[in-house]
Amino acid sequence: MNHMASLARATHGELLARAAEGDQAAWNALVDRFSQLVWSIARGFRLDEATAKDVSQTVWLRLVENADRITDPERLPGWLATTCRREALRVKEARDRMVPTEFEYDVVDDSPSLEAMLVEDEEAREVVAAFSTLSEECQQLLRLLGAEPPLSYEEISEILDRPIGSLGPTRARCLERLKAAMTARISGAGDGSYLAGGDAP
Numbered sequence: 001m002n003h004m005a006s007l008a009r010a011t012h013g014e015l016l017a018r019a020a021e022g023d024q025a026a027w028n029a030l031v032d033r034f035s036q037l038v039w040s041i042a043r044g045f046r047l048d049e050a051t052a053k054d055v056s057q058t059v060w061l062r063l064v065e066n067a068d069r070i071t072d073p074e075r076l077p078g079w080l081a082t083t084c085r086r087e088a089l090r091v092k093e094a095r096d097r098m099v100p101t102e103f104e105y106d107v108v109d110d111s112p113s114l115e116a117m118l119v120e121d122e123e124a125r126e127v128v129a130a131f132s133t134l135s136e137e138c139q140q141l142l143r144l145l146g147a148e149p150p151l152s153y154e155e156i157s158e159i160l161d162r163p164i165g166s167l168g169p170t171r172a173r174c175l176e177r178l179k180a181a182m183t184a185r186i187s188g189a190g191d192g193s194y195l196a197g198g199d200a201p
Helices: 003-009 012-020 025-045 049-069 073-098 122-132 135-143 154-161 164-187
Strands: none
Touching: 003 025, 003 049, 012 025, 012 049, 012 073, 025 049, 025 073, 025 135, 049 073, 073 154, 122 135, 135 154, 135 164, 154 164
16 A cells, blocks of 8 residues: 555544654645635634635644644544634634624635535525525534534534534524525525524524
């Protein structure tokens, strides 16, 4: 088995150990394996593309700095997700102090995401529009539940700082709100804005 094939089959802990020893290919494999997870979480905080990239780069820098201090390497996805959430919150809070609350970023996100993975047809566009009306908490939860590689409920609970027992019911409520917003848009009954704002799950 060649080196690249070996890295593809390696556990999270094995990759991290090799990376900590200076194996550049192992670092690249770690980034390939978890870049979508980190990016999805950063974008879940409604950061613009450039800021989300900065957050992602900071997360990888933190991993370089702490690679030899992670006590449970097999829980690396949770560590990355938690680190990304903390950095995104820090950046978002700093930005919110500087930007007027009525300001809206007008950016086109062409990165792989929940929205980008939808089929490009009329119904899919309506789903994307309906998804954008959900509360920030619902969007974050649904993105985490759809993250690649998948996160466990324990990891999602830690990332969101919510009781693990609340995740299933909250997911169901968020999906019901998404369905209601989708139905309203398709029927022309409204734009779904009644779901936005402070309606947290």
